[in-house]
Amino acid sequence: MSPERKKVVHAVERTAAAGGGRSTSARPADGPAIRVADLHKAYGDHAVLRGVDLEVARGSIVALLGSNGAGKTTLVRILATLLRADAGTAVVHGFDVATQAAQVRGSFSLTGQFAAVDEILSGRENLVLVARLRHQDDPAAVADELLTRFGLTEAAARRVATYSGGMRRRLDIAMSLIGDPPVIFLDEPTTGLDPEARVEVWQSVRRLAEGGTTVLLTTQYLEEAEQLADRIAILHEGRIIADGTLAELKRLLPPARVEYVEKQPTLEEVFLAVVGNGTTHGTTHDGAPRAATDPTGTTSPRRS
Amino acid sequence: MTTTHVLADTAVLTGRTLRHVTRSIDTIVTTAVTPIAMLLLFVYVLGGAIRTGSESYVTYLLPGILVITIASGVAYTAFRLFTDVKSGMFERFQSMPIARSGALWAHVLTSLVANLISLALVVGVALLIGFRSGADVLAWLAVVGILVVLTLALTWVAVIAGLTASSVEGASAFSYPLIFVPFISSAFVPTESMPGPVRWFAENQPVTSIVDTIRALLAQEPVGTDIVVALAWCVGVLLVAQLAAMATYRRRAA
Numbered sequence: 001m002s003p004e005r006k007k008v009v010h011a012v013e014r015t016a017a018a019g020g021g022r023s024t025s026a027r028p029a030d031g032p033a034i035r036v037a038d039l040h041k042a043y044g045d046h047a048v049l050r051g052v053d054l055e056v057a058r059g060s061i062v063a064l065l066g067s068n069g070a071g072k073t074t075l076v077r078i079l080a081t082l083l084r085a086d087a088g089t090a091v092v093h094g095f096d097v098a099t100q101a102a103q104v105r106g107s108f109s110l111t112g113q114f115a116a117v118d119e120i121l122s123g124r125e126n127l128v129l130v131a132r133l134r135h136q137d138d139p140a141a142v143a144d145e146l147l148t149r150f151g152l153t154e155a156a157a158r159r160v161a162t163y164s165g166g167m168r169r170r171l172d173i174a175m176s177l178i179g180d181p182p183v184i185f186l187d188e189p190t191t192g193l194d195p196e197a198r199v200e201v202w203q204s205v206r207r208l209a210e211g212g213t214t215v216l217l218t219t220q221y222l223e224e225a226e227q228l229a230d231r232i233a234i235l236h237e238g239r240i241i242a243d244g245t246l247a248e249l250k251r252l253l254p255p256a257r258v259e260y261v262e263k264q265p266t267l268e269e270v271f272l273a274v275v276g277n278g279t280t281h282g283t284t285h286d287g288a289p290r291a292a293t294d295p296t297g298t299t300s301p302r303r304s
Numbered sequence: 305m306t307t308t309h310v311l312a313d314t315a316v317l318t319g320r321t322l323r324h325v326t327r328s329i330d331t332i333v334t335t336a337v338t339p340i341a342m343l344l345l346f347v348y349v350l351g352g353a354i355r356t357g358s359e360s361y362v363t364y365l366l367p368g369i370l371v372i373t374i375a376s377g378v379a380y381t382a383f384r385l386f387t388d389v390k391s392g393m394f395e396r397f398q399s400m401p402i403a404r405s406g407a408l409w410a411h412v413l414t415s416l417v418a419n420l421i422s423l424a425l426v427v428g429v430a431l432l433i434g435f436r437s438g439a440d441v442l443a444w445l446a447v448v449g450i451l452v453v454l455t456l457a458l459t460w461v462a463v464i465a466g467l468t469a470s471s472v473e474g475a476s477a478f479s480y481p482l483i484f485v486p487f488i489s490s491a492f493v494p495t496e497s498m499p500g501p502v503r504w505f506a507e508n509q510p511v512t513s514i515v516d517t518i519r520a521l522l523a524q525e526p527v528g529t530d531i532v533v534a535l536a537w538c539v540g541v542l543l544v545a546q547l548a549a550m551a552t553y554r555r556r557a558a
Contacts, residue, residue, distance in 0.1 A: 110395070129316065134400070
């Protein structure tokens with residue numbers, strides 16, 4: 001077994017342990033958090049999903065990678081019971097999306113492609129609203145806790161219409177965490193965000209996984225998948241054409257050669273360094289979220 | 305899912321949309337402004353030349369103005385619903401473990417409250433400029449009842465518009481014919497003065513029976529069969545529009 005392979009196994013065990021020690025409201029069913037088998041969906045003549053198979057282990061972060069129009073959102077909408085599949089099965093947290101939609105809806109939270117927040121209400125009111133709808137005992141306390149956790153306390157009383165894109169997204173994700181759902185779907189969580197806001201979202205997602213939540217996120221940014229995911233599934237022309245850890249996917253290509261190339265900073269690194277965001281350091285130099293996904297095998301220990 | 309949860313969830317969602325109304329109180333005022341302007345225009349400018357056979361034109365006119373108030377008020381319901389669909393709030397609610405119809409009922413109940421406030425404003429102005437009625441509590445309750453059923457009927461029409469529109473303008477455009485239809489009825493002038501086909505239309509369209517019923521109730525006159533026709537129209541539109549709205553809603557969710 002190669003050193004990096006060992007790390008992969010180690011990382012999986014660690015996340016599994018984190019998931020096992022977690023108390024969830026929904027009763028933990030056996031098997032993977034999400035299981036999709038031979039899923040088909042067509043809009044008229046246009047087949048979007050043509051036999052999708054996918055499994056997401058409990059407590060892991062899986063990135064669904066694909067270009068625009070690959071069917072990522074369609075798959076997420078089917079899992080979120082917002083859309084019916086034509087054929088095949090999809091099971092979330094042990095419940096079938098077609099026949100046990102109500103139980104499925106009690107097991108996940110969806111953060112859609114565009115931040116679904118109420119612009120007329122304040123940030124706190126948005127959180128209290130969702131906390132009430134999820135029948136929390138103390139909605140105000142739940143809201144305050146999340147406001148602190150997502151750095152929105154100062155803006156809590158302001159109307160969301162005045163929030164920046166990054167703040168909306170953080171509020172959106174915070175709303176999705178209420179009720180501690182075991183599974184979270186994030187549909188292109190960073191599309192349209194500036195680099196700083198994207199880093200904020202990444203940190204939120206990592207914290208989620210640390211708490212044992214299963215995360216299925218869709219993205220068209222390769223770097224995002226590389227940064228966040230335990231496993232990466234590539235959706236192309238309606239099918240999952242590759243599925244594995246980053247290291248596994250890399251082995252699909254010819255082995256790496258050692259070359260010496262002067263490393264120029266990317267514009268993004270320059271931007272983040274110049275604006276002096278506190279998160280910059282963590283991302284550019286220490287940003288590899290999991291030792292497992294670092295192909296060099298020489299990464300520094302993860303800070304959290 | 306228990307019934308208590310359904311009711312509690314719908315109450316929470318209604319509280320949310322009502323807050324939208326109270327935070328943009330101008331929507332209630334603008335809902336009332338156009339009918340009030342029409343009321344003033346007809347009473348002080350055109351009304352002098354209109355012979356209705358009753359001693360006070362404002363008293364004759366008010367029922368039709370109330371219908372117009374509702375027709376313009378429900379446009380905001382379509383707008384609020386459209387905004388929820390566009391912003392993704394609607395999908396957020398649909399993906400949560402709450403009663404799916406709750407999100408629609410919240411908008412319907414909010415529409416009812418907002419329209420009743422607008423109606424009260426219009427009646428207030430009418431009182432200031434000479435509207436008087438000796439109607440008893442029972443007759444007033446009947447008037448409010450008819451207005452509530454009419455509001456619900458037109459609100460469900462607004463729900464269809466809000467769910468299916470592809471632009472803000474489209475969401476509220478359905479209300480323009482609703483605002484115009486009262487003009488070809490007994491709302492402003494007695495139908496006897498109209499030429500044949502127009503008169504036939506005016507006498508057989510719903511606004512005339514609704515307006516005549518409210519007018520009779522306020523004037524303490526017998527309502528006759530008008531009230532049956534009026535309620536049949538309102539309840540008929542209510543049922544058809546609600547069924548169509550729910551079907552549209554389910555198709556969206558499928």
